[in-house]
Amino acid sequence: MRTVEVRGEAGSGQVGHTGGGRRPPLRGVLAATAAVLVAAAGAVVAVGCFLGLYVRPTSDDWCAAWKSRDMGVLGITADFYMTQNGRITNAFLSGIVYGDGVVGAKVLPTVMAVAFTVGLVLLGRRFVRFLGGGPRLLVLLACALVIQALVYFAGPRSYQALLWAPATISHTVPSVIGVWALLLALRTASDPRPAVRVTGLVAAFLTAFAIGTLSEPFALVSGLLATLAGLICVPRLGLARDWRPFTWCLVWCAGLVSGLIVLYTSPGARWRRAQQPARESLLSAGELRATFADWLRMADSVAGRPAYLGAAAVGVLLGLATVLGRARRGRPVPGEREPLRTVPRGTLTALLLLPALVVLLGSFAVVVGLRSGYGPTGWTYARTWTSYLVPMVLGLCVYGALLGAWGGRRLRGHPNAGPVLLACAGAAGCLALVSMAALVPELQRLTTSTVARSVAWDAQDARIRAEAGRGATDVAYEPLYIGSLAEPFFTRNYERDWVSSCVSKWYGVDRIHRR
Numbered sequence: 001m002r003t004v005e006v007r008g009e010a011g012s013g014q015v016g017h018t019g020g021g022r023r024p025p026l027r028g029v030l031a032a033t034a035a036v037l038v039a040a041a042g043a044v045v046a047v048g049c050f051l052g053l054y055v056r057p058t059s060d061d062w063c064a065a066w067k068s069r070d071m072g073v074l075g076i077t078a079d080f081y082m083t084q085n086g087r088i089t090n091a092f093l094s095g096i097v098y099g100d101g102v103v104g105a106k107v108l109p110t111v112m113a114v115a116f117t118v119g120l121v122l123l124g125r126r127f128v129r130f131l132g133g134g135p136r137l138l139v140l141l142a143c144a145l146v147i148q149a150l151v152y153f154a155g156p157r158s159y160q161a162l163l164w165a166p167a168t169i170s171h172t173v174p175s176v177i178g179v180w181a182l183l184l185a186l187r188t189a190s191d192p193r194p195a196v197r198v199t200g201l202v203a204a205f206l207t208a209f210a211i212g213t214l215s216e217p218f219a220l221v222s223g224l225l226a227t228l229a230g231l232i233c234v235p236r237l238g239l240a241r242d243w244r245p246f247t248w249c250l251v252w253c254a255g256l257v258s259g260l261i262v263l264y265t266s267p268g269a270r271w272r273r274a275q276q277p278a279r280e281s282l283l284s285a286g287e288l289r290a291t292f293a294d295w296l297r298m299a300d301s302v303a304g305r306p307a308y309l310g311a312a313a314v315g316v317l318l319g320l321a322t323v324l325g326r327a328r329r330g331r332p333v334p335g336e337r338e339p340l341r342t343v344p345r346g347t348l349t350a351l352l353l354l355p356a357l358v359v360l361l362g363s364f365a366v367v368v369g370l371r372s373g374y375g376p377t378g379w380t381y382a383r384t385w386t387s388y389l390v391p392m393v394l395g396l397c398v399y400g401a402l403l404g405a406w407g408g409r410r411l412r413g414h415p416n417a418g419p420v421l422l423a424c425a426g427a428a429g430c431l432a433l434v435s436m437a438a439l440v441p442e443l444q445r446l447t448t449s450t451v452a453r454s455v456a457w458d459a460q461d462a463r464i465r466a467e468a469g470r471g472a473t474d475v476a477y478e479p480l481y482i483g484s485l486a487e488p489f490f491t492r493n494y495e496r497d498w499v500s501s502c503v504s505k506w507y508g509v510d511r512i513h514r515r
């Protein structure tokens with residue numbers, strides 16, 4: 001069996017020196033480029049978080065808000081389990097977010113962004129050390145912010161990805177939890193203390209169970225990742241030294257399956273399935289062809305958004321910074337590991353292909369789930385795409401980092417290494433910056449629509465509350481649309497207009513009519 005040697009190479013190169021011993025300003029260029037990206041991407045994310053203050057209820061917000069107010073956290077959790085869809089963790093988080101009216105929905109984007117940033121930086125530190133380099137906080141922060149900006153604003157439903165609480169709870173928050181779960185997995189697998197390992201496994205099962213009752217699309221994607229990673233980590237394949245990584249992945253999958261069973265067998269989920277019209281089996285030839293066609297349409301939509309390449313570009317900067325850190329003045333980076341062992345080439349190839357396989361298979365699994373739950377138009381529910389878009393953006397960053405580290409090592413010791421690496425760093429930085437600039441028009445549109453709607457909503461809210469306070473039981477409501485979401489009167493059959501029903505209950509009136 002062909003093998004490759006995996007080792008840290010700290011102190012073995014001269015990246016940053018020209019043939020004449022003169023050091024080019026590569027380290028300064030990387031720092032300056034990272035600083036510019038932190039400012040640019042940070043501004044994009046910060047504006048998005050600030051817009052959270054202008055979020056006002058729409059669509060599912062109305063139902064979650066009045067149920068959280070009238071039923072409490074446990075009441076809305078029981079309601080979801082018994083009558084809605086069985087997503088008890090989703091309901092529990094909704095009860096917390098809407099427990100004080102709309103205040104929680106306003107601060108949720110900021111809380112989520114901060115947790116995501118910290119988790120990505122910590123995960124990046126582990127990745128850089130895996131490559132044998134020293135963590136460079138500014139570059140890691142640039143990666144974390146660029147990744148978030150792309151996740152929030154590069155897709156077709158930016159309002160739903162960041163600002164609309166029902167979608168963020170169901171599809172963005174699970175990805176944040178997933179990043180922290182990866183950190184938990186790495187800690188559990190590497191810590192020699194039995195108590196820490198047992199605690200990590202228990203936490204993995206409980207977290208996975210929560211994911212299984214929070215978001216079915218992310219449960220599918222994370223389960224696929226855990227399954228493939230667990231198979232690669234079987235000790236005899238040479239990547240893992242013991243069974244700890246495999247055990248963690250197995251426990252995670254067990255937690256997901258347990259959560260999905262609770263969800264699927266809940267009275268709410270059974271009721272929801274009963275409302276769906278009978279359709280052809282998903283395994284039939286016709287349905288498989290239709291599902292594949294839906295998957296191609298979704299893939300075409302994502303591929304038509306070149307801003308995502310910014311993740312690979314900032315990854316190249318991370319890879320170059322990693323190589324530079326390994327060769328700083330020819331000394332090892334403090335605390336750096338230098339493993340020396342052989343890994344079969346086939347195992348290493350499988351590890352390199354893992355992100356691509358998770359994105360390809362995971363996106364198809366998401367389409368299958370959407371078609372099963374929503375029918376032929378299910379693939380257009382773009383808010384669910386976040387479940388695989390986050391792994392896709394992270395995978396692009398990882399591949400970019402590997403490319404940057406590989407290029408830096410190849411050029412080590414070359415007489416023209418300095419100018420070439422400077423050019424590569426500059427090109428990668430420019431591409432990442434252009435990808436951030438490409439998000440600005442969408443951010444401007446989002447800002448205008450969100451702020452304008454908040455002003456109109458506040459005026460209407462004050463009028464309706466005043467009328468309800470005077471004893472009115474039927475009040476006028478003007479639909480205020482945003483983010484391709486439903487508003488009252490989305491259907492002509494008032495009895496089936498669940499949004500109007502929830503608005504009425506929120507204001508304490510019998511019904512509403514179009515203004």
